[in-house]
Amino acid sequence: MKNPEVARILYNIAIYMEMQGEMVFKVRAYEKAAQSVEALGEDVNEIYGKGGMKALEEIPGVGKSIAEKIEELLKTGKLKYYEALKKKIPVDVEGLRRIEGIGPKTILALYKKLKIKNIEDLEKAAKSGKIRTLEGFGQKSEENILKGIEFMKRSSGRYVLGHILPLGKEIEKRLASLEYVKTAIVAGSFRRRKETIGDIDILVVSGEPKKVMDYFVKMPEVINVYGKGETKSTVKLENGIDVDVRVVEEKSYGAALNYFTGSKDHNISLRRIAVEKGLKLSEYGLFKKQKFVGGRTEEEVYKILGLRYIEPEIRENTGEIEASKKGALPKLIGYSDLKGDLQTQTSWTDGSDTIEEMALAAKKTGLEYIAITDHTKALAMTGGLDESKIAKQGKEIDKVNEKLEGIKILKGAEVNIMKDGHLDISDKALSQLDIVGAAVHSNFNLSREDQTKRIISAISNEHVDILFHPTGRIIQKREPYDADIQKIIDAAKDTGTVLEIDAYPDRLDLKDEHVKLAVSSGAKLCIDSDAHNKNHFRFLEFGIAQARRGWAEKKDVINALPLGKMLKMIKGE
DNA sequence: GCCGTTTTCGGCCCGACTGTTTTCAGTCG
Numbered sequence: 001m002k003n004p005e006v007a008r009i010l011y012n013i014a015i016y017m018e019m020q021g022e023m024v025f026k027v028r029a030y031e032k033a034a035q036s037v038e039a040l041g042e043d044v045n046e047i048y049g050k051g052g053m054k055a056l057e058e059i060p061g062v063g064k065s066i067a068e069k070i071e072e073l074l075k076t077g078k079l080k081y082y083e084a085l086k087k088k089i090p091v092d093v094e095g096l097r098r099i100e101g102i103g104p105k106t107i108l109a110l111y112k113k114l115k116i117k118n119i120e121d122l123e124k125a126a127k128s129g130k131i132r133t134l135e136g137f138g139q140k141s142e143e144n145i146l147k148g149i150e151f152m153k154r155s156s157g158r159y160v161l162g163h164i165l166p167l168g169k170e171i172e173k174r175l176a177s178l179e180y181v182k183t184a185i186v187a188g189s190f191r192r193r194k195e196t197i198g199d200i201d202i203l204v205v206s207g208e209p210k211k212v213m214d215y216f217v218k219m220p221e222v223i224n225v226y227g228k229g230e231t232k233s234t235v236k237l238e239n240g241i242d243v244d245v246r247v248v249e250e251k252s253y254g255a256a257l258n259y260f261t262g263s264k265d266h267n268i269s270l271r272r273i274a275v276e277k278g279l280k281l282s283e284y285g286l287f288k289k290q291k292f293v294g295g296r297t298e299e300e301v302y303k304i305l306g307l308r309y310i311e312p313e314i315r316e317n318t319g320e321i322e323a324s325k326k327g328a329l330p331k332l333i334g335y336s337d338l339k340g341d342l343q344t345q346t347s348w349t350d351g352s353d354t355i356e357e358m359a360l361a362a363k364k365t366g367l368e369y370i371a372i373t374d375h376t377k378a379l380a381m382t383g384g385l386d387e388s389k390i391a392k393q394g395k396e397i398d399k400v401n402e403k404l405e406g407i408k409i410l411k412g413a414e415v416n417i418m419k420d421g422h423l424d425i426s427d428k429a430l431s432q433l434d435i436v437g438a439a440v441h442s443n444f445n446l447s448r449e450d451q452t453k454r455i456i457s458a459i460s461n462e463h464v465d466i467l468f469h470p471t472g473r474i475i476q477k478r479e480p481y482d483a484d485i486q487k488i489i490d491a492a493k494d495t496g497t498v499l500e501i502d503a504y505p506d507r508l509d510l511k512d513e514h515v516k517l518a519v520s521s522g523a524k525l526c527i528d529s530d531a532h533n534k535n536h537f538r539f540l541e542f543g544i545a546q547a548r549r550g551w552a553e554k555k556d557v558i559n560a561l562p563l564g565k566m567l568k569m570i571k572g573e
Numbered sequence: 574g575c576c577g578t579t580t581t582c583g584g585c586c587c588g589a590c591t592g593t594t595t596t597c598a599g600t601c602g
Contacts, residue, residue: 023574025584028575029574029585047598060575061575062575064575065574066575101591101600103599103601104600106584106599135591135593136599350586350602351584375602376587378588379588379602380589380602383587384586441590441601442590442602445591524575
């Protein structure tokens with residue numbers, strides 16, 4: 001059993017405990033442990049293999065009791081304690097929890113009163129008007145449940161890229177390491193780094209496709225084989241995602257990779273260009289009549305079609321082909337171009353590691369500077385800092401800066417934009433900070449006009465440098481708040497406020513199309529991990545991918561600049 | 574259930590919002 005599965009079970013135990021009215025701190029303990037396991041950089045099996053129970057207990061938030069449960073899971077693949085909970089209340093807690101507004105207590109009430117066990121039951125009950133009759137529920141709750149289900153359905157069947165990427169890369173690596181495999185690469189929307197993906201498409205070059213097929217359908221994660229052919233197979237993995245593998249000859253590699261990377265619309269445009277040139281483009285290559293004229297590499301395919309090479313992230317048929325023809329493609333920001341990270345949280349609020357630990361981890365990922373931007377007081381749940389604590393943290397940062405070399409820590413904060421657009425921290429305190437990020441964390445439901453006004457008013461504060469996660473969406477969970485993004489982008493440009501691409505996998509906010517708007521409007525961007533622990537810096541990759549999908553160049557992104565230049569730019573000329 | 578140079582016991586993140594209620598439970602962050 002791998003880390004995500006262990007974490008999942010711990011999360012579910014927490015839900016069950018909360019349902020049963022267990023002490024809130026006990027529930028938190030399980031959630032915390034789950035988070036910790038989820039964020040581990042190392043396979044929990046390896047940790048256990050090397051150091052046994054003792055090593056498990058060294059995982060933050062894991063003590064004797066939870067370590068024993070993890071041990072049982074690793075050894076037997078099951079947990080009696082968890083099985084008993086499931087038997088006692090046989091409800092799909094995980095599924096129901098995914099609907100916004102539904103928590104453990106609601107799940108329990110619905111089960112007790114209406115025997116609702118899963119989302120289908122819930123939808124039926126809501127549609128037939130049964131829920132509004134329950135005590136503690138009303139018409140509004142019923143409507144909200146239906147809305148929640150609708151939203152969930154629209155986003156289901158797809159997986160958040162950040163959740164699937166490690167698995168995709170792992171399978172890619174596994175296939176590539178086989179002696180009879182020349183190349184293995186994940187194509188599809190995965191390679192285009194779309195924020196959500198429907199399935200994993202893998203392209204393999206091998207002279208022995210049969211062997212590849214045999215190996216593939218027998219991988220340990222496979223729970224169902226839809227089809228197994230000579231050169232193509234499709235399976236379902238235990239986590240629910242479908243994976244396709246296709247084997248081609250080496251000379252078709254470029255054409256096949258291009259074909260399987262998509263997008264479909266992009267490919268159609270390419271094929272049309274081929275036809276205009278009297279050629280035929282398929283996954284096997286470019287052909288003139290029956291004769292193979294190219295397709296070994298993608299570069300070759302584009303070249304023969306009279307195009308510059310187009311990076312996968314922008315193959316969406318939204319102007320990239322025209323730009324390529326004209327030689328006007330953007331020079332996309334690179335995956336190793338970032339010099340700093342301007343949004344990170346520490347154990348001062350809802351992060352789990354210290355300032356020093358975060359700084360060291362950032363340094364290890366190759367960054368030169370980070371801003372510590374803990375939450376401020378209006379976000380009480382995180383223990384948000386007030387003015388005096390911000391000052392105190394500043395002194396701590398000074399100390400750590402003195403101690404560390406090769407990484408500079410900036411003083412910052414993630415301040416709350418209140419309902420009327422003012423901030424929850426005084427201007428005087430803000431003026432002491434290097435980086436002030438402002439963010440909306442409440443009143444998501446204002447009218448479009450009010451929300452837009454509120455945000456613009458906040459970023460008009462002279463101390464605000466960055467608008468953090470500008471639209472507030474959570475992928476597959478929460479819609480962005482209603483606001484006029486173009487107006488906000490224009491205001492950002494006017495006030496010299498930087499717009500963030502929050503790289504947290506479930507946020508990716510700004511999203512690609514907004515990035516494109518921002519870039520074309522001339523607003524500046526930054527790409528931040530929003531790290532809540534030291535393993536989260538890897539999220540930056542997803543933020544960069546999103547930036548690339550939005551046609552952002554290095555010059556558009558302020559934290560691709562070295563520290564001095566970045567500060568100069570952010571504080572205005 | 575976890576954790577500790579202020580603690581091996583007694584703390585542990587709690588305020589805003591929503592929708593249901595007339596004083597609060599549940600959810601979210």
